[in-house]
Amino acid sequence: MPSSCFADRIGSLLPLTPSERSSLIALEERERTLRRGATLYRAHDPAGELFILSKGMMMSYVLLDDGSRQILRFVFPGDIVGTIAYAEAPETVVALTDCVVCPFERSAFATLIEEHPRIAALILVYNQVERVALTDRLASLGRTSAKARIAAMLIELRNRRRQSDAEVQDSFPIGLTQEELGDATGLTAVHVNRMLRQLEDERLIERANGRVTIIDERGLTAAANYVDRYARLDLGWLPPGR
Amino acid sequence: MPSSCFADRIGSLLPLTPSERSSLIALEERERTLRRGATLYRAHDPAGELFILSKGMMMSYVLLDDGSRQILRFVFPGDIVGTIAYAEAPETVVALTDCVVCPFERSAFATLIEEHPRIAALILVYNQVERVALTDRLASLGRTSAKARIAAMLIELRNRRRQSDAEVQDSFPIGLTQEELGDATGLTAVHVNRMLRQLEDERLIERANGRVTIIDERGLTAAANYVDRYARLDLGWLPPGR
DNA sequence: CGGCTGCTTGAATAGAGTCAATAAACGTGG
DNA sequence: CCACGTTTATTGACTCTATTCAAGCAGCCG
Numbered sequence: 001m002p003s004s005c006f007a008d009r010i011g012s013l014l015p016l017t018p019s020e021r022s023s024l025i026a027l028e029e030r031e032r033t034l035r036r037g038a039t040l041y042r043a044h045d046p047a048g049e050l051f052i053l054s055k056g057m058m059m060s061y062v063l064l065d066d067g068s069r070q071i072l073r074f075v076f077p078g079d080i081v082g083t084i085a086y087a088e089a090p091e092t093v094v095a096l097t098d099c100v101v102c103p104f105e106r107s108a109f110a111t112l113i114e115e116h117p118r119i120a121a122l123i124l125v126y127n128q129v130e131r132v133a134l135t136d137r138l139a140s141l142g143r144t145s146a147k148a149r150i151a152a153m154l155i156e157l158r159n160r161r162r163q164s165d166a167e168v169q170d171s172f173p174i175g176l177t178q179e180e181l182g183d184a185t186g187l188t189a190v191h192v193n194r195m196l197r198q199l200e201d202e203r204l205i206e207r208a209n210g211r212v213t214i215i216d217e218r219g220l221t222a223a224a225n226y227v228d229r230y231a232r233l234d235l236g237w238l239p240p241g242r
Numbered sequence: 243m244p245s246s247c248f249a250d251r252i253g254s255l256l257p258l259t260p261s262e263r264s265s266l267i268a269l270e271e272r273e274r275t276l277r278r279g280a281t282l283y284r285a286h287d288p289a290g291e292l293f294i295l296s297k298g299m300m301m302s303y304v305l306l307d308d309g310s311r312q313i314l315r316f317v318f319p320g321d322i323v324g325t326i327a328y329a330e331a332p333e334t335v336v337a338l339t340d341c342v343v344c345p346f347e348r349s350a351f352a353t354l355i356e357e358h359p360r361i362a363a364l365i366l367v368y369n370q371v372e373r374v375a376l377t378d379r380l381a382s383l384g385r386t387s388a389k390a391r392i393a394a395m396l397i398e399l400r401n402r403r404r405q406s407d408a409e410v411q412d413s414f415p416i417g418l419t420q421e422e423l424g425d426a427t428g429l430t431a432v433h434v435n436r437m438l439r440q441l442e443d444e445r446l447i448e449r450a451n452g453r454v455t456i457i458d459e460r461g462l463t464a465a466a467n468y469v470d471r472y473a474r475l476d477l478g479w480l481p482p483g484r
Numbered sequence: 485c486g487g488c489t490g491c492t493t494g495a496a497t498a499g500a501g502t503c504a505a506t507a508a509a510c511g512t513g514g
Numbered sequence: 515c516c517a518c519g520t521t522t523a524t525t526g527a528c529t530c531t532a533t534t535c536a537a538g539c540a541g542c543c544g
Contacts, residue, residue: 064385105479139314190491194532209541233328420523433499433501435523436500
């Protein structure tokens, strides 16, 4: 029975028409596996295919002239990555775990938009959700303390993980080095370590062999200035499905 | 002769069909004027209309619990603002100068997507361009010095202004207080002042009665780690126009 | 077992923030 | 057009958060 991560994601919001569903399943016909650490594409590579992540976890980042890295986004199953606007990729995407991605052509994307305007609108909705997540991180980097940034990142990672795996509760494998956490939050690895220790000393989290357990969710949320943006979507305005 | 800021923006990339053009012009039928400082909508307001900015300059921001502000985006003519994904606005939008905006209903947006898939695709392209601009700012806040952030912001403001007004060359009215520059770059107003002075002392810029003049573009760009993202779009994959 | 890579902690440093005081520019009403 | 009050810009002195540098430790994999 063929399935589609992306359809599952969208379908959880809205019943899809059979035609919509089959078009989405068709996008994920092909599969490619990636080893942990493998690069999906690099900044300045010519733009080619788009990808839906179907299994695993990836990240995108940019490198600055001085060699420092800013992690832009963590990618979870059902997310789309790829370059639609530019001739060259603006960022690098690598697998953080072994992954399965489904590549498809931009022309297939064009066809999807033509034939299924409601899906086009849903993609716009998801773009806004992701844009808001980015602006939350911008506010985090621009205006909050190191401790708050780490707390926010932990909550975000837990929430995103839970979306694709309902098993995840308060304990989850962090899956990132402290250096990666630093490159995502604009801190040094050393300072990330100190902040994790501080959150642990304050009994907001516990850590053991690569897993983090949130033991005081309310306290961690308060420390993080966190707002959950995945709640309260409004899809009433969408065009009808075809 | 009716016109459309948004059509002008898109039309500069691609010849539009008469039908596309008239649909876009219809979106901008109504106009609303805003005084400098006026609020278009506030965070947590129920989502209502969308807006195309037709004249002036606006900004969007969020306020954190401690009262600090992060400016997320500066809005220029032809840009769209509004909430399509959420039941409540995630940010506040205010006019930085006297403005004219064209409000339209989300249902009109839905109709546009249905009838003009190529415009839907172009909006997705613009979303990615804006997303990349946001990630560049994320990298700026996360991984560059105060001086680099201010330099990058000056170049960005000049470039965006030039898009809507080809007259703008190296000299432009900054149109923001130093506090606003700070809230956009994650710095304090005091430190913004020092960085502007430093850029001036290094003969990269000049300042006089509210205007900034870039006198060493190459030097400023180097100081900023700046990448121009509005170059090299690739629109070959779009569906045909209707 | 040995060699990585990642984690942990301390001490010294630097970059940005805070506080405070003054000056300049702007707007508004008379 | 001027006077006055308010906002914005400027600068210095001091503080503090996060970085840098350095060293030791732990865990993992061949």
